[in-house]
Amino acid sequence: MTQLGIGIVGTGMMGRIHADAARRVGARVVAVAGSSRTSAERAVREWAGGSAALEVEDLITHPDIDVVHLCVPNHLHEPLAARALEAGKHVVCEKPLALDLAGARALAGSARTSGLTAAVPFIYRYHPLVAEARARVQAGSAGNIHLIHGSYLQDWLSNPEDTNWRVDAGKGGASRAFADIGSHWCDLVEWVSGHRIQEVSALTKTAYADRPGAAGAVSTEDIASVAFRTDRGAVGSVVISQVSPGRKNRLWFEISTANVSVGFDQEQPETLWVGGREGNRVLTRDPNILSPEAAELSTLPAGHPQGYHDAFRAFVADVYASVSGGAAVDRMPTFEDGLRTAAITEAVLASAERGTWVRVGDFSPALLTVSAAGASQPES
Ligand SMILES: NC(=O)c1ccc[n+]([C@@H]2O[C@H](COP(=O)([O-])OP(=O)(O)OC[C@H]3O[C@@H](n4cnc5c(N)ncnc54)[C@H](O)[C@@H]3O)[C@@H](O)[C@H]2O)c1
Incomplete structure (x- = not known):
């Protein structure tokens, strides 16, 4: 298997954990980017030795980078994941996938159309x-x-x-x-x-x-x-x-x-x-x-x-196997799972605001909605 090239965006707690897992699985961390050149350079000194400190856009379009890991505050997930998919990169995007259901739906749609691997680190599965x-x-x-x-x-x-x-x-x-x-x-x-x-x-x-x-x-x-x-x-x-x-x-x-x-x-x-x-x-x-x-x-x-760390490594191994082999591993959490939890979150907020039961949208990607629930009983 050829060695994958990885780009890490975000130099905080999760950036370091993603980089560590990527290396343990045998990938090369080609570059890191942070909120400033200084923070990226500090990350290279402290935990990403051998990587380049780049601006975000230069990292996303870097020819040696196959997978972009987004380890940034939540409001940056949607624009940066969309940009990375557009640039033809496989993406690991931290949770929550987007700020709201509409953003998560848009990202899951882009990932589906792209055919690229798009994963969310719900790593406790591992x-x-x-x-x-x-x-x-x-x-x-x-x-x-x-x-x-x-x-x-x-x-x-x-x-x-x-x-x-x-x-x-x-x-x-x-x-x-x-x-x-x-x-x-x-x-x-x-x-x-x-x-x-x-x-x-x-x-x-x-x-x-x-x-x-x-x-x-x-x-x-x-x-x-x-x-x-x-x-x-x-x-x-x-x-x-x-x-x-x-x-x-x-x-x-x-x-x-x-x-x-x-x-x-x-x-x-x-x-x-x-x-x-x-x-x-x-x-x-x-x-x-x-x-x-x-x-x-x-x-x-x-x-x-x-x-x-071991759970994280196992998750990243599944992601890279999907990237290298083309087929998603069943247990690997994807943007569809990020979308699903965004739908539950939206239902929770709506229920708390209305003081009523709220139905989580049907998890058919095309039909995903949140609507007020009647007194319906679930099927057993
Ligand atoms: N999967 C998990 O188990 C898990 C655990 C903790 C956090 N997270 C998620 O990881 C993400 C990051 O969380 P964290 O705890 O590492 O946060 P953090 O505050 O430690 O780090 C955030 C990083 O984003 C960088 N950043 C901010 N603005 C930027 C910009 N405009 N461009 C590039 N980089 C920028 C900052 O420099 C910082 O390095 C969050 O979305 C969080 O929900 C996931």
Whole structure:
């Protein structure tokens, strides 16, 4: 396989993680670009040695770059991803895919037309024990899924003086906490369960209307509490918060079928709780006893902990395999998945504003809409 050339736009936390994963998979980081030439040069010095520091447009059109990774604030995702696709580059674009549903729909449409690989790093799919959870709840013996619930809690905005570009709706989008981390949770439980969140009833709260650097009162939510029904008859709920003291990156879900429950905590990714009427187990990652899907993602033997970087590497490996072989790998999250979570986010905001249940648009790309839900019952 010829070595792929990579361009990284964004020199913050995620730029560095993308570059690290790209190298671990055997690609060459040809260039980085940031908000200024100075920040790009600093990245080259600190973690992108051997790369060139370029302006964004020069990076996107660079002949040696096959894949452009966009690791920039949310308002830049749509214009830069559209530009990279137009320039014929494969794209990895961070979540949320765009500031709103219309932007995500436009990008997914451009990606579809281009035939290029267009991926979104919903990387929690790549923890081996998430794959194990999926294999167990979707096994024929598991029975119907009745209940999906959980939370994604962080504390990095829990003081009123905490701030970030995400707090500005112009850069982060109309939804903050839900688009930022709720999107990960929804993608993950839909991937594991095979169900689609179909109708939502949401409450949101902005804990602090005044934050430093915000242009006026903060309009985006710190907390979302969402009840939902799925297309295949399950019910569920999720609490999303960026103001929960003590919780750092606690993505947790539990899924109950007729015969088994599974519980996964992203902060303890080497274990999976498996519940049954005859007893419960805390399964430790051991490729010798896992399903083939989970064993495949186990790159280290049991007792040698894997984590976030490994999940990221596995995601990037799928993306580059798609780029090199032309066929998308089924588990690889694409712009279609970014579009899907944008539709859920829009339904959550609409529900919170109207105080009613709202139906998530039909996930046919051409038909994707958000409309007020009637008292309809999902099919089981
Ligand atoms: N998939 C995940 O697990 C995950 C985790 C965290 C963040 N993210 C996403 O990654 C993206 C970046 O987040 P982050 O935490 O790295 O942010 P960050 O603030 O650490 O970095 C953002 C970078 O964008 C650069 N930038 C700003 N304006 C620019 C411009 N006009 N042109 C070029 N570069 C510019 C900045 O220089 C900075 O280096 C966000 O969309 C976020 O939602 C994803």
